[in-house]
Amino acid sequence: MNRRDFLVRSTATVVAGCLSAPLAEAKSLPRRIAVVDLMILKRQKLSAFDLTHEIGADGLELDMGGLGNRETFDNKLADPAIRQLFAEKARELNISICSLAMTGFYAQSFATRPTWKRMIQDCLDTAKALNVKVVFLPLGVQGDLLQHPELRPAIVGRLREAGKMAKQAGVVIGIETALDARGEVALLQEIGSKHVQIYFNFSNPLKAGRDLHAELRILGRKRICQIHCTDEDGVLLENNTRLDMRKVRDTLDDLGWQGWLVIERSRDANDPRNVKKNFGANTRFLKSVFQPA
Numbered sequence: 367m368n369r370r371d372f373l374v375r376s377t378a379t380v381v382a383g384c385l386s387a388p389l390a391e392a393k394s395l396p397r398r399i400a401v402v403d404l405m406i407l408k409r410q411k412l413s414a415f416d417l418t419h420e421i422g423a424d425g426l427e428l429d430m431g432g433l434g435n436r437e438t439f440d441n442k443l444a445d446p447a448i449r450q451l452f453a454e455k456a457r458e459l460n461i462s463i464c465s466l467a468m469t470g471f472y473a474q475s476f477a478t479r480p481t482w483k484r485m486i487q488d489c490l491d492t493a494k495a496l497n498v499k500v501v502f503l504p505l506g507v508q509g510d511l512l513q514h515p516e517l518r519p520a521i522v523g524r525l526r527e528a529g530k531m532a533k534q535a536g537v538v539i540g541i542e543t544a545l546d547a548r549g550e551v552a553l554l555q556e557i558g559s560k561h562v563q564i565y566f567n568f569s570n571p572l573k574a575g576r577d578l579h580a581e582l583r584i585l586g587r588k589r590i591c592q593i594h595c596t597d598e599d600g601v602l603l604e605n606n607t608r609l610d611m612r613k614v615r616d617t618l619d620d621l622g623w624q625g626w627l628v629i630e631r632s633r634d635a636n637d638p639r640n641v642k643k644n645f646g647a648n649t650r651f652l653k654s655v656f657q658p659a
Contacts (some may be wrong), residue, residue, distance in 0.1 A: 401423030433470030529559025540565030547584035
């Protein structure tokens with residue numbers, strides 16, 4: 367056999383082998399699962415880590431504390447000694463602090479609150495001290511830009527400033543809005559900071575009757591910093607017929623998005639305060655979908 371014949375036959379053998387071999391199945395990108403300390407009834411409590419460990423989640427979103435009429439959050443984590451205890455507990459149980467949440471803004475107005483800058487700075491300082499890279503800022507009812515479009519200039523102006531503060535701290539502020547995905551893209555472009563992104567919540571497009579997967583694709587990988595992987599309370603995630611989590615996984619795979627999936631709600635209506643049952647079942651289900659063996 368001359369050299370030419372050898373090369374032809376060798377190439378044919380390789381090609382035949384490739385055609386006869388089964389196609390390798392594409393693997394989903396692994397994603398970590400977290401719960402919210404406020405929703406497991408352990409707001410800023412050290413025991414939240416033990417409960418998170420029992421639930422089986424990989425991480426915990428810590429709330430900044432109540433707000434009310436205070437100038438800033440009722441934040442126990444402002445105390446270095448308390449922070450040290452939380453950090454040590456997290457290491458002991460191998461539970462990551464995935465984010466800090468400013469849930470006080472669900473009811474308070476980010477657009478008109480006079481001490482907003484101090485509140486943002488307190489959150490960023492706490493995040494930096496705990497080496498947390500994402501903080502959650504819901505614009506809430508009073509910051510709903512669909513219902514209150516007149517607030518847009520104030521909200522955009524404050525978020526531009528907040529973005530500069532976040533950049534200095536090395537943190538991303540994830541906002542939740544009432545806008546659809548195209549509206550959020552336009553809002554982010556107006557703000558003009560890579561340190562202000564979208565903290566996506568599956569329940570928002572579902573409640574509004576929008577296409578969840580189209581929304582994710584419009585926002586894309588680089589605009590979504592974290593996801594509240596949740597729906598309204600009523601049924602557990604594995605029993606939720608309007609939220610196809612395996613299709614969600616495939617959409618996120620297509621986008622190449624890797625980040626924390628944080629369980630906020632989706633509690634069984636018949637047993638809503640049974641934390642271990644609700645969050646344990648949701649965590650097990652999400653891990654079966656998003657953490658392939």
